[in-house]
Amino acid sequence: MSQPTPQERHEAVSLADAAVRALQNNLDISLSRHTKESRMADIVFEQSRFDPTLSVNGQFFRTVDPLERPVFGATGGLLNQITKFDQRNHAVSVDASTPLITGGNFDVNYSPARYSASPAEGFLFNPAWTGGLSFTVTQPLLKNAGIAVSTTFIKVAQNNAVVEQHIFRDRVMTVIASVEQNYWELVFARENVKVAQAALKAAEELLATNRLKAKGGVMSIVDVLQAEAAVASRVEQVLVAEKAIRDEEDQLRTILNPGEAELRQNVRLTPVDAPITYLETLSLEEAIETAIEQRPEIVQAKKHIESSELNKQFARNQLLPTLSFQGTMGLTGLGGDYSESLMRNFSGSFYNYGAGLVFSYPLGNRAAISAYTKRQLEAKNAEISLASVRHQIILGVREAVRRVQTDFKRIETTRSARILAEKQLQTEQERLKVGLSATRFVLDFQRDLSIAQGNELRAIVDYNKSLSNLARHKATTLDRYHLEIS
Structure with a gap:
């Protein structure tokens, strides 16, 4: 049909x-x-x-060491037995970097940290807060x-x-x-x-x-x-x-x-x-x-x-x-708490800076x-x-x-x-x-x-x-x- x-x-x-x-x-x-x-x-x-790139890194580190001799700023006088030396470090690192249109790179790093030790005799601050702020510029000059x-x-x-x-x-x-x-x-x-x-x-x-x-x-x-x-x-x-x-x-x-x-x-x-x-x-x-x-x-x-x-x-x-210029500048701070450390960090009293050149060339190329x-x-x-x-x-x-x-x-x-x-x-x-x-x-x-x-x-x-x-x-x-x- x-x-x-x-x-x-x-x-x-x-x-x-x-x-x-x-x-x-x-x-x-x-x-x-x-x-x-x-x-x-x-x-x-x-x-x-x-x-730009932003990275944050946090760390905690503790060390308990046996001491057989005095440590300046920690144990004081002579030891008559093994003594524990307890150190604790809390650190945070915040890093921001961005490539530059000129071919270089700019990096900012801020790293506050808290340090404590026990026993502690003679430390100015215990616990102590430190802060580091650094600026780094890298710029190629040829390649x-x-x-x-x-x-x-x-x-x-x-x-x-x-x-x-x-x-x-x-x-x-x-x-x-x-x-x-x-x-x-x-x-x-x-x-x-x-x-x-x-x-x-x-x-x-x-x-x-x-x-x-x-x-x-x-x-x-x-x-x-x-x-x-x-x-x-x-x-x-x-x-x-x-x-x-x-x-x-x-x-x-x-x-x-x-x-x-x-x-x-x-x-x-x-x-x-x-x-x-x-x-x-x-x-x-x-x-x-x-x-x-x-x-x-x-x-x-x-x-x-x-x-x-x-x-x-x-x-x-x-x-x-390859010929690159690298320059860096940093500020540091110290205090018994974070605010005190931060204030000294930006006071400009403690600083570092440096510059250098890096050269390389592959033989034959x-x-x-x-x-x-x-x-x-x-x-x-x-x-x-x-x-x-x-x-x-x-x-x-x-x-x-x-x-x-x-x-x-x-x-x-x-x-x-x-x-x-x-x-x-x-x-x-x-x-x-x-x-x-x-x-x-x-x-x-x-x-x-x-x-x-x-x-x-x-x-x-x-x-x-x-x-x-x-x-x-x-x-x-x-x-x-x-x-x-x-």
């Missing part, structure tokens, strides 16, 4: 609506959007290298020194984000261009059915006329058979044309990427936009300049050059020896030299790639402009051919009526007219597809629909 055919649902669709729906549902667009977002996360990751070096990978990540933004824009335009191509093919398929149906109708009318004449004895049965064969052939052409509509509808619906449930439904798409047949103003030089200015590949290539140059400068810096050589080659390749992209874009635009001009001329020539075919058919039909022609000649002219109509329709659709192709080469596809990528 055959299953019932799903009920058809007719849906009118404009070119702009199809483009928007394709962008909303396209899987490649979703993937590219996620990749673009990940590039933005890369920028934050590189910037996080300059985030890894400077804002330009320390921000290299942030700038590279920003360039990568811009590149991914234009890759995303390129994919958006590719999707829209694909929608346009399939949309016009659907328009052609629907109009081509009308051409096939008109040819079938003309053959059926000729068959009906021939049958009447054959019954009246003024036409042979051969003419009837010829007309019947033509009708059968043109029925086949209508069936093939109707199948082409279904195929093009499925192709367009696939690009719109509906869900499986929607795809299972029997939906008939009706295009509402008609193809244009007038010649748009074209300037080859202007088209090339527009493409050079707006094509995503140009921006990508330029950003690759910038990133390659940044990487080359960073690699050149890594050839230098082959790793840095090899990396620099590699980065130089990458920078040269990036410049060559930009030149290659520009050449390809210029050639592509030139070909696209020629195609538009050629397809428009095809419209004019195929229209003239169709008009001539109509006149020839009309003339031959008049000749057939007065017995000066034969059925097969009329059928031939009907076929020629059908072919001419199909050729004209194909030329019109190809012209609109060529305009879409030219807009894609100029990177103005989004402008046609007033779409912006945020």
Whole structure:
């Protein structure tokens, strides 16, 4: 038992609506959007290298030692037996450090501690509180020194984000261009059915006329058979044309990427936009300049050059020896309680400071030299790639402009051919009526007219597809629909 055919649902669709729906549902667009977002996360990751770090460390330490001799400040006089010496230390260390944009590092450390001992004779404070506050600055002077070096990978990540933004824009335009191509093919398929149906109708009318004449004895049965064969052939052409509509509808619906449930439904798409047949103003030089200015590949290539140059400068810096300056300054305090220790800590009476240089250089330094050589080659390749992209874009635009001009001329020539075919058919039909022609000649002219109509329709659709192709080469596809990528 055959299953019932799903009920058809007719849906009118404009070119702009199809483009928007394709962008909303396209899987490649979703993937590219996620990749673009990940590039933005890369920028934050590189910037996080300059985030400050805070650490807190608390310790308690107790030591009970056996004493066999006096300890100054603890046991007093001579010992006559083993004496316990009990020491307890409570310490907290708070450290905050932050990388500097100049390539150095700044560190602040505050370390209060409480110390007690038993027995205790002679200590000024027992328990005693101490406090230490220190500031340390480390700054490279050669290798890894400077804002330009320390921000290299942030700038590279920003360039990568811009590149991914234009890759995303390129994919958006590719999707829209694909929608346009399939949309016009659907328009052609629907109009081509009308051409096939008109040819079938003309053959059926000729068959009906021939049958009447054959019954009246003024036409042979051969003419009837010829007309019947033509009708059968043109029925086949209508069936093939109707199948082409279904195929093009499925192709367009696939690009719109509906869900499986929607795809299972029997939906008939009706295009509402008609193809244009007038010649748009074209300037080859202007088209090339527009493409050079707006094509995503140009921006990508330029950003690759910038990133390659940044990487080359960073690699050149890594050839230098390591020479770092380190300076430190500290304040200390002492008291019988924490507040007293804190007050003396910041009084400035007890302090320390120092400075020094650290130098190192790997003998041979082959790793840095090899990396620099590699980065130089990458920078040269990036410049060559930009030149290659520009050449390809210029050639592509030139070909696209020629195609538009050629397809428009095809419209004019195929229209003239169709008009001539109509006149020839009309003339031959008049000749057939007065017995000066034969059925097969009329059928031939009907076929020629059908072919001419199909050729004209194909030329019109190809012209609109060529305009879409030219807009894609100029990177103005989004402008046609007033779409912006945020």
